[in-house]
Amino acid sequence: MSSSPSLSTRSSRLALLVVGLCWLAVLFDGLDMFIYGSVLPHLLETKTFGITPDKAGDLGSYATFGMLVGALTAGTVADRIGRKQLMIGCVTLFSLASGLCAISGSLAVFGLGRTLAGIGLGGLLPTAISMVSDYARGGRTALTIGLLMTAHHAGGILSAYVAKWLVEPVGWRAAFWVCVVPLLFVPVLLKFLPESLSFLVAKGRTDEARALAGRYDVELPAAAAKKTAADRWDALRALFTGGEWLQTLLYWLASFGGLLLVYGVATWLPTLMRAQGYALTNALTFVVVFNLGGIVGMLVAGRAADTFGAPRISAVWFALTAAGVGLLSVHMATGVTTLVVFLTGVFLNSAQTMIYATVSIRSTPDTRATAVGWTSGIGRFGAVFGPWLGGQLLASDHGDWGFTAFALAGVSSMIFIGIAALRTPKRPVAAPADQALVTSH
Missing domain, CATH: 1.20.1250.20 (MFS general substrate transporter like domains)
Incomplete structure (x- = not known):
């Protein structure tokens, strides 16, 4: 009897790998999204950069405007470079943007950092959802996406603890330095995250897609008619x-x-x-x-x-x-x-x-x-x-x-x-x- 794992077991492992990696990416997305709200009371009380409530509201809108841009362009960019590459780009962008916030010396630079972070945040989530949809086991797509969405709120929870542990003893910049840590996750995505099957099929790379799907007993998506x-x-x-x-x-x-x-x-x-x-x-x-x-x-x-x-x-x-x-x-x-x-x-x-x-x-x-x-x-x-x-x-x-x-x-x-x-x-x-x-x- 062969000791190698069955196709079903390998399929489950691949689905778990993709969902796990995407879950961690969305966790970092949530951390970066919520960290501003978590440190905002401190920024207002210390009047950092002369911030006032109305300026704070503007800064909050910068990130959400960036998310609007990121979400609207994610599909087009993913169709050109691939979903895996876009996910890596988004994680890199919002991590570096948080670093810009951490070293910022003015409200304008801080606002630029939040806008750039928003673009990365807005592009990541729909791309991650597309990725897990490709590799979810049959009949479990909705459940898989629902589980992925919990990562965003887990990131919000993490942001509150980061603020509680670091802002008072160390300062608000430390909280944004924590949001740079996901850069260390980029090599993991590069090495272990497979490309989207839908992207491979759409690009005509059917042999590559068929080999990947066959290796892990995953159903190959049908080629969609281009609109x-x-x-x-x-x-x-x-x-x-x-x-x-x-x-x-x-x-x-x-x-x-x-x-x-x-x-x-x-x-x-x-x-x-x-x-x-x-x-x-x-x-x-x-x-x-x-x-x-x-x-x-x-x-x-x-x-x-x-x-x-x-x-x-x-x-x-x-x-x-x-x-x-x-x-x-x-x-x-x-x-x-x-x-x-x-x-x-x-x-x-x-x-x-x-x-x-x-x-x-x-x-x-x-x-x-x-x-x-x-x-x-x-x-x-x-x-x-x-x-x-x-x-x-x-x-x-x-x-x-x-x-x-x-x-x-x-x-x-x-x-x-x-x-x-x-x-x-x-x-x-x-x-x-x-x-x-x-x-x-």
């Missing part, structure tokens, strides 16, 4: 023909409000909790609890949507998010606040995902990718606006309205997604379960 620019514009125009235009705008508005809420809270949670009178240590603990809720929410939302329907879950989730965020504007006992922060994290971080699920399910197969992509893209303008809005409220001494404003964004998304879902019957052909997760943030 021309005219095809893409036809798909976009289809979203506005007949009565579709109102539904499309409602989905876009819901996505705008949803990502305004997600990134507004992610950037300003520690600072707003500090303004409510909580100690800095407690404010950073809330970041940990919030992201723990995000992990739980990502694992729960999909199952709930399968049972009750994605549109209904999205609307209910946003309502519960708005209630939780609104409660945070009231100073409560620390234990009660911790519970509210956890539940808010559960609902907030997966409510936006359910918008994509709704759009995906209710679109036709030939417009689905365009519908989800544009809903995500428009929503990212909300991601830019959210951090800016929090800064403006604090700068005008209306910081107590911060949580209220974010709660109203949740209410608006609940209304928009609810109306859009009621106006359109469910399509007879459902989207793949993983489609809705591809652009979840």
